[in-house]
Amino acid sequence: MYDPKSLKAEEFINHEEILETLAYAEKNKSNVELIDKIIAKAKKRKGLTHREAAVLLDCDIKEKNDEIFALAEQIKKDFYGNRIVMFAPLYLSNYCINGCVYCPYHLKNKHIARKKLTQEEIKREVIALQDMGHKRLALETGEDPQNNPIEYVLESIKTIYGIKHKNGAIRRVNVNIAATTVENYRKLKEAGIGTYILFQETYHKGSYEKLHPTGPKHNYAYHTEAMDRAMEGGIDDVGLGVLFGLELYRYEFAGLLMHAEHLEAVHGVGPHTISVPRVKKADDIDPSTFDNGIDDNTFAKIVACIRISVPYTGMIISTRENAKCRERLLHLGISQISGGSKTSVGGYAEPEPEDECSEQFDVSDSRTLDQVVAWLMEKGYIPSFCTACYREGRTGDRFMSLCKAGQIQNCCHPNALMTLKEYLEDYASPETRKLGDALIIKELDNIPNEKVRQIVQERLGKIEAGERDFRF
Ligand code: SF4
Ligand code: SF4
Numbered sequence: 001m002y003d004p005k006s007l008k009a010e011e012f013i014n015h016e017e018i019l020e021t022l023a024y025a026e027k028n029k030s031n032v033e034l035i036d037k038i039i040a041k042a043k044k045r046k047g048l049t050h051r052e053a054a055v056l057l058d059c060d061i062k063e064k065n066d067e068i069f070a071l072a073e074q075i076k077k078d079f080y081g082n083r084i085v086m087f088a089p090l091y092l093s094n095y096c097i098n099g100c101v102y103c104p105y106h107l108k109n110k111h112i113a114r115k116k117l118t119q120e121e122i123k124r125e126v127i128a129l130q131d132m133g134h135k136r137l138a139l140e141t142g143e144d145p146q147n148n149p150i151e152y153v154l155e156s157i158k159t160i161y162g163i164k165h166k167n168g169a170i171r172r173v174n175v176n177i178a179a180t181t182v183e184n185y186r187k188l189k190e191a192g193i194g195t196y197i198l199f200q201e202t203y204h205k206g207s208y209e210k211l212h213p214t215g216p217k218h219n220y221a222y223h224t225e226a227m228d229r230a231m232e233g234g235i236d237d238v239g240l241g242v243l244f245g246l247e248l249y250r251y252e253f254a255g256l257l258m259h260a261e262h263l264e265a266v267h268g269v270g271p272h273t274i275s276v277p278r279v280k281k282a283d284d285i286d287p288s289t290f291d292n293g294i295d296d297n298t299f300a301k302i303v304a305c306i307r308i309s310v311p312y313t314g315m316i317i318s319t320r321e322n323a324k325c326r327e328r329l330l331h332l333g334i335s336q337i338s339g340g341s342k343t344s345v346g347g348y349a350e351p352e353p354e355d356e357c358s359e360q361f362d363v364s365d366s367r368t369l370d371q372v373v374a375w376l377m378e379k380g381y382i383p384s385f386c387t388a389c390y391r392e393g394r395t396g397d398r399f400m401s402l403c404k405a406g407q408i409q410n411c412c413h414p415n416a417l418m419t420l421k422e423y424l425e426d427y428a429s430p431e432t433r434k435l436g437d438a439l440i441i442k443e444l445d446n447i448p449n450e451k452v453r454q455i456v457q458e459r460l461g462k463i464e465a466g467e468r469d470f471r472f
């Protein structure tokens with residue numbers, strides 16, 4: 001039985017409900033009257049149900065699809081303006097006891113170099129990331145209770161927050177580790193993590209079990225119910241995601257939105273972020289062996305439909321995608337991107353030797369952070385290094401209620417300008433700095449409140465004089 005309030009995976013991600021949703025969407029994909037009604041509802045910016053969203057995803061009428069894309073762009077602008085939040089992944093260890101068939105870290109891969117960073121190595125990596133200008137990290141580790149116990153992750157978080165090098169600081173550590181216990185989630189919360197991210201990979205139970213043949217991750221229910229345990233452990237910002245290409249995308253899309261509805265129904269707060277990775281080439285992994293790959297146009301439609309279905313949820317895209325694809329998706333709804341990323345264990349402080357490759361997937365966007373920042377500004381975006389909400393305690397339902405009241409924008413825009421200014425002062429190349437300073441002057445005029453504009457102007461001067469870390 002489908003029940004969004006249930007705590008049982010197979011009831012809140014209910015297979016029959018998904019099949020019925022897909023049949024309903026298929027039946028109505030040319031139903032103009034219904035599609036118009038759903039688009040009108042989406043225009044109210046309160047989101048859509050998974051059934052409504054599935055109809056829009058299937059819609060095959062060109063004019064209606066143009067409307068859907070235009071609405072996604074408009075909602076993106078209204079909620080996120082032209083700001084793009086920057087982050088970088090930091091891989092701590094690629095030891096893993098799972099058998100995920102799409103990931104090169106799977107246990108049976110005997111030729112990939114296995115590495116685990118020591119605390120000293122983490123320091124070097126973090127200093128290198130700080131020297132690039134990053135303030136926000138996503139920690140990644142494989143699942144291995146012997147090599148990567150929770151104590152190791154907690155110690156690493158402490159190390160990362162403790163490093164103050166020149167004007168650098170990591171101000172928000174998001175964590176992407178395997179599904180774990182309420183007790184461990186509580187420890188992560190106490191360690192001061194930002195978002196807990198866990199990709200579902202696929203919502204289709206049968207496929208999930210085939211794709212995860214061995215190891216603790218094989219347990220579909222334990223994995224799917226992880227966010228509920230995380231919230232029980234006090235983590236109120238959680239990040240969902242599926243790995244597109246493993247299963248039929250329509251199925252994943254419905255499952256993803258049902259998961260978001262479940263979190264809202266049970267905990268009163270939906271996901272903080274949704275990530276949209278696609279299967280990529282990697283050591284031991286050939287993406288063509290997964291026959292559910294999606295083309296760029298379908299991918300763009302998925303992003304647009306997620307954007308209008310959950311307007312308050314940030315959307316993340318990584319360097320798995322190339323610059324061209326990223327640019328298109330930025331218009332349609334993406335609010336966070338990584339830049340200058342390494343997907344190997346180590347590699348920021350010194351490049352990995354070729355015969356010791358430990359990366360999780362091939363990076364399609366290999367530009368430096370400075371190049372990505374300059375590129376974003378040339379395209380009219382404000383790269384933001386803001387981490388203010390988490391540090392001001394605006395998480396979970398406090399964040400969502402501010403966001404739903406449209407208040408977040410009064411913080412985001414000024415914070416973006418001030419953190420960009422810090423970046424320009426401390427890390428940018430002369431060309432990027434020139435571009436950025438001009439952009440800041442222009443964007444100051446877009447702060448509607450005169451008092452706030454004045455404060456920002458004063459603070460920009462103080463940043464030039466060497467002070468750091470202002471926020472609203
Ligand atoms: S996806 Fe995660 S759990 Fe699976 S093999 Fe890779 S690192 Fe391990
Ligand atoms: S003010 Fe909050 S929501 Fe806005 S960019 Fe900063 S951290 Fe994100």
